[in-house]
Amino acid sequence: MIKDGVAGRIGRMAGNNGPERVLVAASFVNRVGNGLFNAASALYFTLVVGLPAAQVGAALTIAGLIGLCAGIPGGHLADRRGARVIMMLALVVQAASMASLVLVESWTALTVIATVDQIAAAVGGAAWGALVVRVGGERPAVFRAKLRTFVNLGVVLGTLGAGLALAADTRGAYVALILGNAASFALCAALLLLLPRYPVLAAPPRQRRWIAFADRPFLVFTALYGAMGLQYPVVSLLLPIWISEHTESPRWTVAALFAVNSAFCVLMQTRIGSRIETPYDGGRAFRTAGLLFLVSCPMMALAAYAPVWAAAGLVLAAIFVHSLGEVWESSACFALGFGLAPDHAQGQYQGVLGLGFSAGQALAPAILTTVVLGLGTAGWLLLALFFAALGAVGPSLARWGMRTRPRPHVAVEAAS
Structure with a gap:
């Protein structure tokens, strides 16, 4: 049983x-x-x-x-x-x-x-x-x-x-x-090989081949997605350097923050993500993620001014909040990334989205190590405001995106 x-x-x-x-x-x-x-x-x-x-x-x-x-x-x-x-x-x-x-x-x-x-x-x-x-x-x-x-x-x-x-x-x-x-x-x-052979979905007649490049709302979302992706190297790159150079936290804190981040994302992704389905949900979730990063980044910065054990506790609390923001952000991007793309061109749209994310990840180490670490606490605060500003665009972006691609259920959802 x-x-x-x-x-x-x-x-x-x-x-x-x-x-x-x-x-x-x-x-x-x-x-x-x-x-x-x-x-x-x-x-x-x-x-x-x-x-x-x-x-x-x-x-x-x-x-x-x-x-x-x-x-x-x-x-x-x-x-x-x-x-x-x-x-x-x-x-x-x-x-x-x-x-x-x-x-x-x-x-x-x-x-x-x-x-x-x-x-x-x-x-x-x-x-x-x-x-x-x-x-x-x-x-x-x-x-x-x-x-x-x-x-x-x-x-x-x-x-x-x-x-x-x-x-x-x-x-x-x-x-x-x-x-x-x-x-x-x-x-x-x-x-x-165990998957069914899904039939290829035909594109509408006389439609241009590279439609994703003409989709302005999706291109804006791609840019926002790439920029918000800076939050991933915050955990893997920026915070470990900050802990080792600017705090009195023991070295095991670095390992603990990875464990907390991974465990929390495993436990909460389905529970939160299952409630974020439509692009409208995604826009609101994107805003929520920005607000959570607005809280977590200053907490990480304050660890430099706390006593040793208080610093360790503050870092772990910050990574808890940051991980919650990561789950909301990834769920938002699933809803927007899939919801704004037409079914017959999902591969092309996901390719564009992947390009934006990869470009952001390529630039992230240079930005985080020079700007944020270079400015110290002020850099963390600027990063927090940057994430919050990106997230604030989410709801209006979702509305703009859905206005440009009418579907049968859109009018009903918008009215409700």
Whole structure:
């Protein structure tokens, strides 16, 4: 009885039908592999292969910049040829390129293989967004919230596995991480074979090919999404540096904040995300996220002026509020990103959205380390106001976006 109850609850969390559970399982497996690799990749290339850190950084930067250009055409290809097929092809390419990394002995080889991997990742990311819409059916944002819960859990488990390899600190352990990630791509592709073959949705006649570039509300949302994405490196980059250089908090606080952030997002994503479905909901949720960041950033700054244990408590409380804002922000972006995109062009729109987010993440380290850390407490306050201002645009953006794409249910919702 208890086992059946637990199994049934996990099944409901993972999805309402077979295709949803398949995509959840595939994404979970893939993200476990990502967690294995991401935590130790830089150390492998510098300590095991023997490449200078500057060369590793340059290779990954070049690969990332080239990969940015592949998401939009890849998404369009997914719209016209089928998201499931394109995503499977991208996963196979990533499996091969990841496995090839164990053969890398030069900067040139690393750059070429990493570039192939990033191109496939961008194409697969856009196709994955389109596939989520098809699998999620009438409520893609709710399904995406469930999906992200298991994605976060997969990354956490993969990172724990990477920690064991880092403790061993042998070439064999690092190679096992890389091949484990390659296997996760292959297994993910195999699992997608269990999904139905969704028919391609025909585009309206005489419609321009690259419609996303003419969609001004969506382009504005893409810019806001990329800018609000600065909140992710706040936890992974900015706060650890701030703790170590400006507070008396013990070093374990850095590990604790990652644990709190990951655990809270896993526990709350579905509960909050399931209530944010329409673009109107998304606009309001975007505003709520900005207000939560308005609270969390000053709390992080104040930790520099508190006694040691008070500083640790303040940081953990701040990360709790910040994690709540992250859940609201991601849920808002699911609702707006899927809701503003036409069904027949979801891949193209998700490619545009991915480009905006990736561009923001590329600029984030320079902005956060120079502006925020350079200004100290004043920088944190400016960052808080920046997030709040971005969030405040959410409701009006949602109304503008929905006015430009009338649907049968829009008039009823607007009137209510």
